[in-house]
Amino acid sequence: xxxxxxxxxxxxxxxxxxxxxxxxxxxxxxxxxxxxxxxxxxxxxxxxxxxxxxxxxxxxxxxxxxxxxxxxxxxxxxxxxxxxxxxxxxxxxxxxxxxxxxxxxxxxxxxxxxxxxxxxxxxxxxxxxxxxxxxxxxxxxxxxxxxxxxxxxxxxxxxxxxxxxxxxxxxxxxxxxxxxxxxxxxxxxxxxxxxxxxxxxxxxxxxxxxxxxxxxxxxxxxxxxxxxxxxxxxxxxxxxxxxx
Amino acid sequence: xxxxxxxxxxxxxxxxxxxxxxxxxxxxxxxxxxxxxxxxxxxxxxxxxxxxxxxxxxxxxxxxxxxxxxxxxxxxxxxxxxxxxxxxxxxxxxxxxxxxxxxxxxxxxxxxxxxxxxxxxxxxxxxxxxxxxxxxxxxxxxxxxxxxxxxxxxxxxxxxxxxxxxxxxxxxxxxxxxxxxxxxxxxxxxxxxxxxxxxxxxxxxxxxxxxxxxxxxxxxxxxxxxxxxxxxxxxxxxxxxxxxxxxxxxxxxxxxxxxxxxxxxxxxxxxxxxxxxxxxxxxxxxxxxxxxxxxxxxxxxxxx
Numbered sequence: 001x002x003x004x005x006x007x008x009x010x011x012x013x014x015x016x017x018x019x020x021x022x023x024x025x026x027x028x029x030x031x032x033x034x035x036x037x038x039x040x041x042x043x044x045x046x047x048x049x050x051x052x053x054x055x056x057x058x059x060x061x062x063x064x065x066x067x068x069x070x071x072x073x074x075x076x077x078x079x080x081x082x083x084x085x086x087x088x089x090x091x092x093x094x095x096x097x098x099x100x101x102x103x104x105x106x107x108x109x110x111x112x113x114x115x116x117x118x119x120x121x122x123x124x125x126x127x128x129x130x131x132x133x134x135x136x137x138x139x140x141x142x143x144x145x146x147x148x149x150x151x152x153x154x155x156x157x158x159x160x161x162x163x164x165x166x167x168x169x170x171x172x173x174x175x176x177x178x179x180x181x182x183x184x185x186x187x188x189x190x191x192x193x194x195x196x197x198x199x200x201x202x203x204x205x206x207x208x209x210x211x212x213x214x215x216x217x218x219x220x221x222x223x224x225x226x227x228x229x230x231x232x233x234x235x236x237x238x239x240x241x242x243x244x
Numbered sequence: 245x246x247x248x249x250x251x252x253x254x255x256x257x258x259x260x261x262x263x264x265x266x267x268x269x270x271x272x273x274x275x276x277x278x279x280x281x282x283x284x285x286x287x288x289x290x291x292x293x294x295x296x297x298x299x300x301x302x303x304x305x306x307x308x309x310x311x312x313x314x315x316x317x318x319x320x321x322x323x324x325x326x327x328x329x330x331x332x333x334x335x336x337x338x339x340x341x342x343x344x345x346x347x348x349x350x351x352x353x354x355x356x357x358x359x360x361x362x363x364x365x366x367x368x369x370x371x372x373x374x375x376x377x378x379x380x381x382x383x384x385x386x387x388x389x390x391x392x393x394x395x396x397x398x399x400x401x402x403x404x405x406x407x408x409x410x411x412x413x414x415x416x417x418x419x420x421x422x423x424x425x426x427x428x429x430x431x432x433x434x435x436x437x438x439x440x441x442x443x444x445x446x447x448x449x450x451x452x453x454x455x456x457x458x459x460x461x462x463x464x465x466x467x468x469x470x471x472x473x474x475x476x477x478x479x480x481x482x483x484x485x486x487x488x489x490x491x492x493x494x495x496x497x498x499x500x501x502x503x504x505x506x507x508x509x510x511x512x513x514x515x516x517x518x519x520x521x522x523x524x525x526x527x528x529x530x531x532x533x534x535x536x537x538x539x540x541x542x543x544x545x546x547x548x
Binding site for chain 1: 436440
């Protein structure tokens with residue numbers, strides 16, 4: 001790794017625990033600028049914990065989280081998020097009693113609501129469904145619509161690093177394809193860096209430049225997307241029957 | 245009929261005061277899920293600061309009524325807001341993340357402290373204020389009873405409406421209001437969107453206290469006498485109003501306040517003054533029995 005290509009995000013020796021239960025152990029991953037990196041693993045492997053640890057909620061018990069050259073481990077979550085990181089979290093976490101428009105405004109709040117109209121236009125082009133629902137309350141949306149809203153809300157802050165936690169969950173295959181192609185387009189046209197957590201390993205590995213496999217809180221494998229897709233152990237564990 | 249109309253005017257005035265205090269309870273409950281038992285005493289502090297301001301302004305020669313009213317309102321809101329801020333910092337923030345009962349106990353302690361502080365600093369006796377605004381408008385005459393609305397009542401109702409409008413706009417339209425609602429609905433997500441939750445909670449206490457200060461000044465003007473104990477009684481009533489309206493619901497707090505004010509006034513007028521509190525609390529008990537989430541409380545199901 002040369003100095004010029006210093007990764008945008010690098011975790012080393014990260015251990016996270018909830019009380020006495022260790023969820024992540026000595027995790028090291030890197031995400032370079034302009035890359036799509038995916039993290040695959042079974043339910044309960046610690047994928048979402050890893051995403052939340054990057055955001056400082058919970059903060060890692062040990063290890064370093066270097067983002068943009070600064071160690072953000074232990075910083076308060078809201079300050080981390082003000083550095084250009086956005087997350088579409090597990091469970092979507094839409095504000096149920098706010099309208100879709102207000103949810104999107106919340107996404108834009110971290111940059112002081114700048115370019116709101118412009119970005120609103122963009123996410124509505126990306127997810128035309130949201131445009132029809134702008135005045136509706138978040139809690140009344142279907143699961144798929146909430147997922148689109150969660151991603152759109154994350155994009156409203158114009159992040160440099162986008163963390164997507166299971167964007168395909170609960171979505172129809174066609175919508176999944178649409179979302180994944182949207183992510184690819186964003187990455188190509190704007191150079192957006194993406195860290196993607198997925199159970200839908202096939203799609204994720206096809207989309208990503210590189211991937212990591214997380215098992216029981218440890219990284220067990222890493223490689224390019226195509227490389228991991230070809231490995232028999234990955235195929236056996238995460239792909240058989242999972243291709244849709 | 246004319247007697248009832250008079251009670252309606254009186255009840256609305258009282259209800260406005262309760263509604264303003266109830267908002268503070270319901271806001272804090274919404275955002276950190278606790279009942280701030282010291283809120284009634286913050287209201288009492290607001291009344292005392294108003295009283296002191298009136299006296300100081302009078303000594304300073306500012307006697308033009310409209311100017312004095314506006315100045316006192318501003319001073320009371322600022323200083324009471326400081327109290328609200330300090331109460332949260334000292335009594336609740338250090339306990340965040342501890343067991344649910346801890347801040348509640350701390351709140352009761354804070355309430356006792358504030359009462360005793362004012363009792364020691366200002367004395368235990370009732371403090372009077374000479375009527376600042378006199379006069380009124382006769383609404384209905386000729387019958388057995390003359391219905392009037394005093395200038396004081398008009399001021400209370402109008403000021404409350406203006407304050408409520410501003411408050412509603414803050415909550416509905418501003419980034420601060422959105423941040424408050426976001427923290428109320430999902431604190432963890434609010435943090436993920438860069439919201440400083442601690443700051444938002446602080447500001448919630450500040451706004452709640454400022455509203456209580458408005459109520460405190462209105463109370464002082466309306467009744468003309470205050471003491472260190474008014475916060476307890478008014479606080480319990482306003483808390484009842486917040487629960488009646490649906491705790492956590494802002495329109496509910498105002499509605500609950502108006503209802504409690506009206507119930508209390510009508511009961512006193514037609515039945516017995518001694519039992520007015522019984523009436524208010526009985527209605528509360530009945531509401532909770534049949535509508536546990538209050539009149540405007542939420543019962544919408546959230547998607548998982």
